[in-house]
Amino acid sequence: MANLTLVQAINLALVQEMEADESVVLLGEDVGLNGGVFRVTEGLAQRFGDHRVQNTPLDESGILGAAVGLAIAGMKPVPEIQFEGFLGPAYDQIVNHAARFRNRTRGAITIPMTLRVPVGGGIHAPELHSDSPEAIYTHSPGLKIVMPCTPYDAKGLLISAIRDPDPVIFFEPKRVYRAYREEVPEDEYTIPIGQAKVVSEGDDLTVVTWGASVFQCLEALDGLPEDVSVELIDLRTIDPIDTDTIAASVEKTGRCVVVHEAPMTAGLGAEISARVQERCFLHLQAPVQRVTGFDTIMPYYKLELEYMPDANRIGKGIRECLAY
Amino acid sequence: MPKNTVYETDIEFLSILDEDAQFDESLGIEDGEPILSDEQVVYLYEQMWIGRQLDEIAFKLQRSGRMGTYPQNKGQEANAAGSGFAMKKGTDWVVPCYRENIAMNLHGLPYHYILLHWMGDERGNQIPEGVLCTPISVPIGTHMLHAAGIAWSFKLRGEKDRCAITYFGDGATSEGDFHGAMNFASTLSVPVVFYCQNNQWAISVPREQQMASPTVAQKAIAYEMPRIMVDGNDIFAVYKATRDARKYCVENQTPYFIEGVTYRLGDHTTADDARRYRSEEELQQWMAKDPLIRTRKYLESRDAWNDERQLELETHARKVVDEIVNEANSIAEPTTSEIFDSMFAEIDDDLRIQRDTMRTSSIGQNPEQAGLKAQTQNA
Numbered sequence: 001m002a003n004l005t006l007v008q009a010i011n012l013a014l015v016q017e018m019e020a021d022e023s024v025v026l027l028g029e030d031v032g033l034n035g036g037v038f039r040v041t042e043g044l045a046q047r048f049g050d051h052r053v054q055n056t057p058l059d060e061s062g063i064l065g066a067a068v069g070l071a072i073a074g075m076k077p078v079p080e081i082q083f084e085g086f087l088g089p090a091y092d093q094i095v096n097h098a099a100r101f102r103n104r105t106r107g108a109i110t111i112p113m114t115l116r117v118p119v120g121g122g123i124h125a126p127e128l129h130s131d132s133p134e135a136i137y138t139h140s141p142g143l144k145i146v147m148p149c150t151p152y153d154a155k156g157l158l159i160s161a162i163r164d165p166d167p168v169i170f171f172e173p174k175r176v177y178r179a180y181r182e183e184v185p186e187d188e189y190t191i192p193i194g195q196a197k198v199v200s201e202g203d204d205l206t207v208v209t210w211g212a213s214v215f216q217c218l219e220a221l222d223g224l225p226e227d228v229s230v231e232l233i234d235l236r237t238i239d240p241i242d243t244d245t246i247a248a249s250v251e252k253t254g255r256c257v258v259v260h261e262a263p264m265t266a267g268l269g270a271e272i273s274a275r276v277q278e279r280c281f282l283h284l285q286a287p288v289q290r291v292t293g294f295d296t297i298m299p300y301y302k303l304e305l306e307y308m309p310d311a312n313r314i315g316k317g318i319r320e321c322l323a324y
Numbered sequence: 325m326p327k328n329t330v331y332e333t334d335i336e337f338l339s340i341l342d343e344d345a346q347f348d349e350s351l352g353i354e355d356g357e358p359i360l361s362d363e364q365v366v367y368l369y370e371q372m373w374i375g376r377q378l379d380e381i382a383f384k385l386q387r388s389g390r391m392g393t394y395p396q397n398k399g400q401e402a403n404a405a406g407s408g409f410a411m412k413k414g415t416d417w418v419v420p421c422y423r424e425n426i427a428m429n430l431h432g433l434p435y436h437y438i439l440l441h442w443m444g445d446e447r448g449n450q451i452p453e454g455v456l457c458t459p460i461s462v463p464i465g466t467h468m469l470h471a472a473g474i475a476w477s478f479k480l481r482g483e484k485d486r487c488a489i490t491y492f493g494d495g496a497t498s499e500g501d502f503h504g505a506m507n508f509a510s511t512l513s514v515p516v517v518f519y520c521q522n523n524q525w526a527i528s529v530p531r532e533q534q535m536a537s538p539t540v541a542q543k544a545i546a547y548e549m550p551r552i553m554v555d556g557n558d559i560f561a562v563y564k565a566t567r568d569a570r571k572y573c574v575e576n577q578t579p580y581f582i583e584g585v586t587y588r589l590g591d592h593t594t595a596d597d598a599r600r601y602r603s604e605e606e607l608q609q610w611m612a613k614d615p616l617i618r619t620r621k622y623l624e625s626r627d628a629w630n631d632e633r634q635l636e637l638e639t640h641a642r643k644v645v646d647e648i649v650n651e652a653n654s655i656a657e658p659t660t661s662e663i664f665d666s667m668f669a670e671i672d673d674d675l676r677i678q679r680d681t682m683r684t685s686s687i688g689q690n691p692e693q694a695g696l697k698a699q700t701q702n703a
Contacts, residue, residue: 052480056508056511057504057507057511059504059507061469061500061501061504062469062504062505062507065466065468065470065472065473065504065505066469066472066476066508067473068469068470068473069469069470069474069475070473070474070476070477070480071473072470072473072474073417073473073477075477075480077473092463092466093501096466097470102666103446103663103666103667104446104459105446105449105450105451105459106446106449106662107450108449108450108451108452109451109458109459141667142668164669194672240672240673240674240675241674243673243674244673
């Protein structure tokens with residue numbers, strides 16, 4: 001066991017998968033000697049050589065297109081896009097190529113690729129460095145979307161993602177990168193893609209969230225009266241969504257609040273609300289409440305904390321839902 | 325300090341068998357023999373003829389409602405045949421656009437797959453095991469990056485005698501991904517032949533509205549890539565350029581650029597009518613440069629072809645293409661479950677439920693949920 005940050009846990013998973021499988025290669029802007037802008041790939045070029053930790057030209061579409069080619073020819077590429085705001089140019093290669101190859105070739109060509117992307121706000125970054133675009137990719141068939149928020153989950157889910165025979169987007173909440181440490185086993189282990197985690201059990205209300213918002217929710221829970229018992233679910237995997245875990249919880253509590261950083265309209269809160277009413281209609285004692293980012297452009301960092309759901313706003317949402 | 329020229333370059337144009345079927349022996353003869361033996365030219369001529377026959381029949385299938393939109397390859401056959409023949413089947417990867425039917429077939433893809441694709445059936449892309457070919461790529465310019473990635477995998481695994489070839493049109497060179505692919509391939513230094521079929525038109529947009537540069541090949545200069553222009557309707561020039569490019573790529577582990585100057589004799593697709601935007605005069609000029617005509621004349625000049633053999637070939641080609649159409653038509657209709665089952669190696673519960681209840685329930689309604697079953701029964 002070692003006491004690791006999120007960054008270190010991801011780094012460890014990369015090291016172990018690269019050691020275990022020669023077909024695993026990393027590519028992206030600055031991932032080589034520099035170790036990536038967040039140092040997630042630190043030391044890997046030195047350890048495995050430049051050819052397996054390849055600095056690429058500054059071309060996001062090129063990174064994903066080349067990764068698709070590598071995957072077609074039997075490699076397991078792990079491309080990195082520096083910030084989620086730069087996914088735009090790569091959208092076509094992700095959604096129209098990586099996500100479609102298995103289906104459009106009826107299984108003849110598959111893309112075992114793990115796209116790593118730092119995501120979300122809260123680190124006072126420049127513009128287009130703080131968005132939460134996970135719903136866009138969830139709406140696109142053929143991809144799996146993962147967003148762990150703890151070092152332990154990140155290691156286990158990244159190993160699962162790299163071993164997965166299909167394309168996975170592995171979102172890394174950058175606000176949590178170095179926020180805290182936890183014990184992470186040295187040995188390899190996997191956490192199945194598609195399984196949510198019940199962070200804390202409760203009977204009165206269910207909060208569903210993922211990514212860095214898990215920590216804002218925990219803070220909100222701390223601020224609630226002692227007689228309020230909230231069940232907190234960290235989805236960990238966004239697509240496929242673990243509806244069973246959510247439904248089992250809401251059937252018990254009868255109330256549900258969904259929290260995410262991304263804008264509200266057509267966000268994943270809407271999807272989760274729909275699933276909750278489909279599965280738990282007769283159990284619901286209140287409408288599903290959403291506490292999300294606003295339908296605005298993500299503000300520059302002076303106002304980013306106004307935009308992102310914080311413990312105060314989440315706490316209000318929980319109390320409103322309880323009071324209904 | 326003087327002003328010096330720091331970079332100079334040139335672009336060569338290769339022509340061996342010209343439109344009057346004049347054969348340039350200084351370029352087309354090596355070690356006393358033509359670079360393609362008569363047998364090989366006969367073979368390639370037959371392949372081009374069958375390819376054109378397939379085109380004609382595909383056109384008729386579309387017009388009679390038995391196939392969807394189809395892009396004819398007509399007039400460009402020497403590009404696909406000569407280059408496809410120069411690459412190593414089973415070793416090299418072919419990453420096509422959609423006017424390279426012959427190259428795909430030379431590398432082992434049965435023709436009925438191509439018909440199936442245009443008949444709206446994904447199984448036309450279900451490339452058989454061992455055939456190193458990506459499926460027909462309809463979005464423009466995005467697949468060249470895949471070729472760069474495939475070639476990169478050769479380098480990573482130390483497979484020194486392998487190369488990829490990717491095909492695209494003149495219009496595709498306006499796309500960002502074209503430049504991305506050229507930049508990745510040259511920067512990473514990987515063995516891939518970029519073959520531009522410059523057929524002068526991107527649907528209705530002529531080459532001069534597509535780019536200010538007088539050649540496509542000069543775009544390779546920015547990527548420090550060896551390049552050549554060839555007469556794309558000259559089977560010898562295409563073959564020689566690609567053979568030499570492949571050798572260069574493998575020996576130097578770098579990419580190579582070929583611009584095949586050719587012409588789309590048909591419409592862009594069956595959904596297009598080229599008479600709306602280009603002149604009959606231009607079309608007639610290019611009809612005279614048809615690769616099939618000059619290849620036949622060459623063979624006749626060497627007593628390797630005659631009217632009788634031509635008649636035999638035409639009969640043979642009709643039979644072969646009839647069989648291809650029968651093969652495509654004989655394949656059982658696809659099953660609806662395919663669209664779900666091929667989404668992932670293992671499909672998730674959402675997909676499973678959607679698949680299993682699509683006939684019995686509206687999407688999104690889990691039949692297991694409380695109340696719904698009773699309502700359905702009551703309805």
